[in-house]
Structures are given as structure tokens and as C-alpha cells.
Amino acid sequence: MNKIEHIGIAVKNLSNSIDIYQRVLNADCYKTERVASENVNTAFFRTGENKIELLEATSPDSPIAKFLEKKGEGIHHVAFLVDDILEEMERLRNEGFVLLNESPKKGADNKMVCFIHPKETNGVLIELCQEIKWR
Numbered sequence: 001m002n003k004i005e006h007i008g009i010a011v012k013n014l015s016n017s018i019d020i021y022q023r024v025l026n027a028d029c030y031k032t033e034r035v036a037s038e039n040v041n042t043a044f045f046r047t048g049e050n051k052i053e054l055l056e057a058t059s060p061d062s063p064i065a066k067f068l069e070k071k072g073e074g075i076h077h078v079a080f081l082v083d084d085i086l087e088e089m090e091r092l093r094n095e096g097f098v099l100l101n102e103s104p105k106k107g108a109d110n111k112m113v114c115f116i117h118p119k120e121t122n123g124v125l126i127e128l129c130q131e132i133k134w135r
């Protein structure tokens, strides 16, 4: 894996949290995006090479709603950038990790994404993400 691409933070109220993180990071949110497949609204900040993603649930069956119920607000996942997500998924399967989705799905911020089951990774939800290249 290449580097940490972003850290995902689960929040109850996106607009309140955008205001908080704009003040914390002294940077403007550069993008908000609804991800229908995950039932979330997201907001992104750049901090040097890395990004912060805020995630708010858009429905009670959203993974973020379930996370907030169980654990409250806080760090939800760590995302690593990969060159070839299919190859990386295959490698992780061969290492015995359980992936939460069988094939990559469309994530926020122009990425294909896949998650590793947090049971296998010390309770940390890890996201793989690959930039979608338009040809």
C-alpha cells in the first residue's frame, strides 16, 4: 500500500463538523459528496499530502448510523491508497483476511474502494482506495 490517503471520522451532524474542522485545520472543505451506496454524506479536507473525510449517515441503516450507535462519534476508518485494488484484494484474501465487499465499489472523491473486516485488523476498519482513472 502506498500511503494513508485519508482518515474517516464519523459525525452526527455534517455541517456542524465541517465548521469545527475548518477551524481546527485552518483549511476549507474542498468537497462534499453524497455516496448513495453507503447511505452517507461526506466532506473532505486536505492536510498536506493527506485528507480528512467526515461521514454523516443519511439513513438509519447506514454503516455510519450503526457505528455512531455502537461507538459514538470518532475515527471510523483509515484509508490506504493502492495502485491496483483488485491485485491488493487478491493479496489480502490470500493472507486470510475477510473483505467486506467482494468487488470494489464506487466510493467518495473519485475512488474505487474496498474494506477489510475490522475483526481481523485489531478493531480498525481499513479501506483500500484506488483513484478512478478516466480514459
Ligand code: ZN
Pocket (backbone or CB within 6 Å): 006, 007, 008, 053, 077, 079, 127
Ligand atoms: Zn474513506
